Amino acid sequence: MPLAFRLLFAALLACLSFSALGEKIRIVTEPWAPYVMVENGKASGLDYDTTAIVFQRLGIDVQWQFLPWKRCLMMLQQGEADGALDIFKVSERDDLLLYPSEPMSDVNWVLFQANARPHPFNSLDDLKGLTVGVSPGYLYSPEFDSSTTFIREPAPSHEANFGKLIRGRIDLLVTDRRLGQQMLDQLKLRDQVSQLPTVLSTREQFLAVRRNAGMDLLVQRFGAELKRFKREPAYAQLVAHYTGETLQTPQQSPTVSSAISVEKTVEQHERSAL
Structure with missing residues (x-):
């Protein structure tokens, strides 16, 4: 067999046939609703379900680990994980990670305030002298992350950040809009905490390897x-289920068979999620 053909064949095996080789791609991520959630040992979420379905279509088995984000990044750097779900594309990681085109x-990223201690926000200048709750290892925007x-x-957790906010230990907290809105309902804080309207930054998150x-x-x-x-x-059905948002697609409304297919696919991956 010519050398070039052998090399091509080996590359195809490595890229396409994890299951055939009896291996699983190791993906790490941190639970954060509505993108990734783990409740009673069962994984779900908009990005988790989507990833599970795509890998199933590609014939790839996945070994999931759900950890604090700083631990996820460390495992990537040390080669203990093959990829990470819901990671930002930044130049500092170009030597470490490959990103899909989609x-x-x-x-x-938006700010939340305690209603009893309001702090209007329109630009970073409005944060001068304040203490803002963040999550370890997260990147918000270059200007926000580097400001002095x-x-x-x-x-240590999103719940802890909201707890610190209502107790006055921080002035504001920054988190994803969807996550923050779900936390207000989960923690029953809608009468105590509100979202500020100005968006700090918008970023795309990826499945990277x-x-x-x-x-x-x-x-x-x-x-x-x-x-x-x-x-x-x-x-679109997944988006509506996890976020309550309506997403228009160029195809017809989902049929019963497509809904059953999504449910069965996700269930298969949940069995090996933990």
């Missing part, structure tokens, strides 16, 4: 299949 979803005019105070791990072609196929799935009614 993002999983968009994150809108206010204090960024991390908390480590470079030099033989997955170059896989990441291309993942991006193409993800883009195809996001044009289907089944994806």
Whole structure:
């Protein structure tokens, strides 16, 4: 067998046939609703379900781990994970990660305030002298992350950040709009906490894999299949289920069979999620 053919065959095996080789791609992520959630040992969420469906279509088995975000990043850097779900594309990670052409979803970073201690926000200048609750390892915007005019105070969880806000230990907190709105309902804080209207920044989040791990072609196929799935009614159904938002697709309304297909696919991946 010619050398070039053998090399091509080996690359195809590495990129396309994890299941055939009896291996699973190792994906790490941090639970944060509505994108990734783990309740009573069962994983779900808009981006989790979408990723599970796309990998199922590609014939790839996934080993999931749900960890604090800083631990996820450390596992990527140390080669203990093959990829991460819901990670931002930043130049500092170009040497480490490969990204598909299609993002999983968009994150809108917004600020939340305690109604008893309002702090109007229109620009970063309005944060001068304040303490803003953040999450360890998260990137918000270059200007926000590097500013020295206010204090960024991390908390071990999103729940802890909201707790610090209502107790006056921080002046504001920054988080994703969808997550923050769900936290207000989950923690029953709608009469105490409100979202400020100005969006700090909007960023795309991806399913990214480590470079030099033989997955170059896989990441291309993942991006193409993800883009195809996001044009289907089944994806709009997931968006509506997890966010309450209506997404228009170029296809017809979902049929009963498509809904059953999505449910069965997600259920298969949930069995091996933990």
